[in-house]
Amino acid sequence: MEKGKYIQQKDLSTEQKIKDAAAIVFQKKGFAATRTRDIAEEAGLNLALINYYYRSKKNLFDIIMEEKLSTFFRTFIPFILSEGKTPEEKIKRISKDYISLLLENPDLPLFVLNAIHTNPEHFTKIVYGAEQIQHSPLVAQLKKLNPKAKFEQFFLNIMALCVFPFIMKPAISHLSDILSKDFENLMKERIEMIPKWMDAMIKVK
Amino acid sequence: MEKGKYIQQKDLSTEQKIKDAAAIVFQKKGFAATRTRDIAEEAGLNLALINYYYRSKKNLFDIIMEEKLSTFFRTFIPFILSEGKTPEEKIKRISKDYISLLLENPDLPLFVLNAIHTNPEHFTKIVYGAEQIQHSPLVAQLKKLNPKAKFEQFFLNIMALCVFPFIMKPAISHLSDILSKDFENLMKERIEMIPKWMDAMIKVK
DNA sequence: AAAAAATTTAAACAAATGATTAAAATTATA
DNA sequence: TATAATTTTAATCATTTGTTTAAATTTTTT
DSSP: OOSSSOOOGGSOOOHHHHHHHHHHHHHHHHHOOHHHHHHHHHTSOTTTHHHHSSHHHHHHHHHHHHHHHHHIIITHHHHHOOOOHHHHHHHHHHHHHHHHHHHHHHTTTHHHHHHHOOOOOHHHHHHHHHHHTTTTTTHHHHHHOTTTHHHHHHHHHHHHHHHHHSSHHHHHTTTTTTTSOOOHHHHHHHHHHHHHHHHHTOOOO | OOOOOSOGGGOOOHHHHHHHHHHHHHHHHHHHHHHHHHHHHHTTTTTTTHHHHHHHHHHHHHHHHHHHHIIIIIIIHHHHHSSOOOOHHHHHHHHHHHHHHHHHSTTTHHHHHHHHOTTTHHHHHHHHHHHHTTTTTHHHHHHOOTOOOOHHHHHHHHHHHHHHHHHHHHHHHHHTTSSSOOHHHHHHHHHHHHHHHHHHHHHHO
C-alpha cells in the first residue's frame, strides 16, 4: 500500500515532507476541512511528527500561507516595478510569466484569496509592496498613454484576466466537452491575447 | 395564519430564520469552519432546531448551495440568451445587472467557486444551461463582429472583469488608504467601463 | 562500544462538535 | 376547555480531531 503519493520525496527531510504534504492538502481542502491525519497520510508519516516539527496545525498553516502569499503577490509586484521598456512589453511579460506561474500552481489563487477572506490580517504583510506600485514607472507610462485611465482599474483588469480563469478552473474543466480547448490550451491562448486586450482597454477613454 | 405584508425577521418562520442565518455563516466561514452552534447563535435559536428542520448540517448546506449556484450562474445565463438588440447593449446590461447583483451579495462568488473547487459535482447541475450559450444569438453576433474571437475567451473575460474584484474584495478594502475610491465606487465605475473595455477587446484581432 | 541525543511510534487524552432524546412549552384541533 | 399535535428547550451522547505522552528506535557523540 502506498500512502504518500510522491516517491521521489524519499530523500527529503521529514520536516520538508510534512510541509510539502500540508501544502497539497491545505490547498485542496482549506484549513478547516484539513485534518492533521490527512497531512500525515499524504506525507506517509506518523501523525505525531506534525506536532513534533511544527507545534500546531495553525502554525504549519501560517508558514505555508506566508509562502503562498509571497508566490501569489510578491511575484507579481516585481513584474510591475521592472525598469525600462514600453508598457506594452511589460504587460506582455506580466501575462506570460504570471500565467506560467499559475499553470504550475493552479490551486494557488483560490487558496490565497480564500485565506484573505477568512483572515484579512494575513494580507497586512503584503500592503508594503503594494504602496510602491502607484509610484512605479509603469503607472506613469499608463497615465501618459491615457490620462483618464485609473491605475486601480488597470491592476484589477490585468489580475482579473490572468487569475480569474484559475479560480473558475474546476467549472471550466467540467465543461471540457463544450469548450473547443482544454484548460491549459485556453490559458496558453490567453498568454498571447491578454497583452492585446490590455492594450485595447488602456486606450479606451 | 396569514402573515402581514411588512414581514420582518421577527415574523419569519423558524425554518426561514435558520436558512438565512446559515447562508450568512456559511458564506463567511465556509462549510467546514462553520459550527452548527454558530448558525443557531446567528439565528438566535436553539441548537436542536437546526436538526429538527434540516436533518443535518450537510443537508442545510446543500440547500443553500443550490440557491447560491442559481443566483451566481443561472442569473448570468439569461442575460446572455436575451433576444434582440446589439451585442453592445447586451454587454451593457450584463455588466450593470450582474455587478449590481454582486454588490448585494459580495461574498457570493468566492463561496460558490470555493464549493465547486472542493466538490465539482455541485457544478454538474449547471452544465445544462451552459450548453445553450454556444448556440445563442450573442455568440453568433460576436462571430460576425470578429470571426477570430473565441466565445470561451469572451465569457471568461466578461466574468473575470465583473466577478474577480469581488473575490479580491478583502484585499482591495484593506488597501483603501492607497486607492482613490472605496470598493463600491470602484465597482460602480466598472459598470460604466466594462462595456467599453469589452467592446475594445472584441475588436482585437 | 557505551552513552546521549534525536527521532519515530502507538496509544491515549481532552476538547469540540454534529446529532439525539425526552421533557417542557406552545399552538392547533375537536 | 380538554386533548392532540407541533415546536422548543436543556441535557446528553458518540464521534472526530488536535495534541500529548512515554516508550521504542535510530542516529550522533564520546
